[in-house]
Amino acid sequence: MSYQKSSFYHPRLPVNDLGLTYRDYEGALSTLCAGCGHDAITSAIVQACFELSLPPHQVAKMSGIGCSSKAPNYFLNKSHGFNSVHGRMPSVTTGANLANRDLTYLAMSGDGDSASIGLGQFAHVVRRQLNMLYVVANNGVYGLTKGQLAATADKGVTNKGGELSLFSDIDLCVMALQLGATFVARSFSGDKKQLVPLIKAAMSHQGFAFIDIVSPCVTFNNHASSTRSYDYVHEHITTAAVTDFIPVKTEITSDCQAGVCEDICLHDGSLMRIHKLQADYDTKNAMKAINDIESHKQKGEILTGLFYLDPNGESFHDVNNSSDTPLNQLKQEVLCPGNRVLSSINDSFR
């Protein structure tokens, strides 16, 4: 069930450039378990979209099936949403994006949805360089089917039922880096300070942006032997770099010590400011990022932050050389060659 929130507005709620309040970006009342990491992601998305002053109706919310895939119902009520089938959100988003290149595609998936049943579609949408933000809410389990181990669960951990994860885990960030994603990051649902700027930057990025968000499942994966529990993540998180997102219109006032900061200009002119916690952190080197992720994992640590950014990468429509007018807006006069052309085509079959 989705419950509608009360529409009572506090008259003095802050408004953004569009004159919209935070509440204009909210969705239906969440029906996820209290404390579920996915709800924290939802609120980070709401905040990011509010702060970006995105017109909500210009966003399309895409998802597969799972608790995580339900989340789009809980944000951006004024956006169209598409809750497709399990593991197949990437193809549906591909079609939607091909039809209308002008919308912002915000997709939400789970680790079951993306790393198991949908792994093929995940890989191919990265390759295809679709202009979208792909978020995986990574809890190491299948929440909606009650706690079976997901392929992202670390080898050797157990789920709530005591089942041991026997096989090596899949790291979707590593895959995305290998397959040429132009924006790759990992974050933690409990770290809104890191998450919000990352989402903002990813939504402004032109090209395929991927954020893997560790998102504890309080019901099935928040126990002592899990590496996706709140406690574990809090204790083992390591941050490569802290990012600020500075939209085009805002003057850059962010204070930051020289030498540890780097500004990267995104396509729309906004800036991604990276505070390097590790002095040598380089967001232009995908191979090194893969190495860093793996070496931290070997130490039992979860490396978070922005791993890779190529602000000038091509996206699908550049490669396809698609018309600037979205395909769904082309009129019959443009699409249909008419009977005169047809009669010359007929002549080629005589």
Next chain:
Amino acid sequence: MSNTSSSKQVNTCQSINDFVVRFANTNGTGSASANNMFAKAILRMGIPVSAKNIFPSNIQGMPTWYEVRINESNFLARRGGQSELVVAMNAQSLLEDIDSVACGGFLLYDSSRALQTHEIRDDINYLAIPISAICQKEYQDPRQRQLFKNVIYVGALAALLNIEFDVLKTLVGEQFRGKDKLITPNIYALELGYQYAHQHFQCPISLRVERRELINNRIMVDGNTATALGAVYGGATVVGWYPITPSTSVVEKFASYCARLRIDPATGKKNYALVQAEDELAAIGIAIGASWNGARAFTATSGPGISLMTEFLGLAYFAEIPMVLVNVQRAGPSTGMPTRTQQSDILACAYASHGDTKQVLLFPQDPFECFTLSAQAFDLADQLQTPVIIMSDLDLGMNDHLTAEFIWDDQQEYQLGKVLSAQQLDELDEYGRYLDVDNDGICYRTLPGTHPDKGAFFTRGTSRNRYAGYTEKSADYVENMQRLTKKFNQAAKLMPSPEIKQSSKRAKIGLIFFGTSSHAIPEAIQQLKDHGLSVDTLRIKAFPFCHSIIDFINDHQDVFVIEQNRDSQMRTLLSNELAIAPNKLNVIANFDGLPLTSLFVVNKVLEHFAQQSSTSQTG
């Protein structure tokens, strides 16, 4: 004429414009374009002709046949049986090919290797041409030696069958337009064969063609090309696909027509997008995503691809998303006979996906209908907000057929169905995606991005209420499912109606068929008449069915459902959907993977009556 005479005294086949030529080749040797040229030459001489390519699921080195039927009465289905003339170019299948010559018929073969005694039949005529030896002498390059063999036998056939040589020369000129260097050597090779035949045989032989004016405005083209063109004219802009025979050329042709017709003249940019997806699940997902977002989109597949697409077909049915799926059917189950034809996905498509689902199907019979129905499918999908499946088959899709020329009414406008604009949304008091405002089961869609704060909804494959909100309330679920039934019944009104041919004095026998089975029917009617049986016919063009089908069935004492699958799937669908007693429908089911012949139909009908009279005698 010593070379052509047979030892036994048999009647040599004689015919003008009514015979079958069967070419036996090895695939990958370039025979296809030469054989094609042969068929096209007959067409250019104004004589009705059909060509069936019987090819293996293999790229090189396997036997492949090309059957050309020439028939002035326009009986252009595969005739079946033996052929009057066989061109045997494949040593591997030679014995089989010799057997396939009709008594009194002709075998043209490459006599560079002498025939063995067991390869000699005394009731047929041998046309010996040392084709390999000629090529060996004329050409140095091994590739040319191979390719020109085919052209040489076409040249020889021109002499033997009295094909106008100028027609062939024109065809060569057209085929190699832009590669003009190839024209002279090809014409030279034609002449080599032509001269050889003239010098060694009495030309023409007793089979021959004579110019007629029987083609009128018809064209000769394969169904996949027509379907692709229909999609271009129907306004499709987004395609997701995954290669599979025999559907591949639908998308390939779509791509090549788009490259010609859909490039923005000012910017050079594409007014379409095509994605070769990772599999059929993604292919249909792309089509659904694009259609959801208001573009016209399709995918094309066959056999195994249909199985993979069923989950998504259920989503599109239930979430009410338009899309077009082209199913070029092939022989199943599983990988089956990938290069043979069948109509065996009727039930899999009509009820595609789990739960209570029903899908809209269209059954084109020829390339003209492939074109027309393909374009119309996009209107129907948009009007009904549901998938529309075009049920073609390998014979229709991949073989060239003589068909009415394509026409497009420039006045006709795309029917985009019930999609609300921002202004319409502003004028509404209340919007519910699944509110049955017009009481026809079809509700109003909105497209993402239309209005800043009205009309957004959540599309889902889970149960929902009228306002697209998730619900598990039984009443809401039932209401929605019943509305979908209402919509499906409504769909029947928009479907092309069946083609009924009924004599004024109603016949006792009624034949029901669909798709390519229709090719064999005119000839079957004629043959049945010769047996004193007159028949009425009904050709199904779409599912959901029109009610006129029930009347037709009730009006005929003996009704036969003719189809190309083992389990008489259309019969099942008819009984099930129209509440017709199954025993009212007699089965004529051809499922050997080859196009249906009239002979098969006639024999089954005669068998039926023979059985009936024997049981009535004994009982």
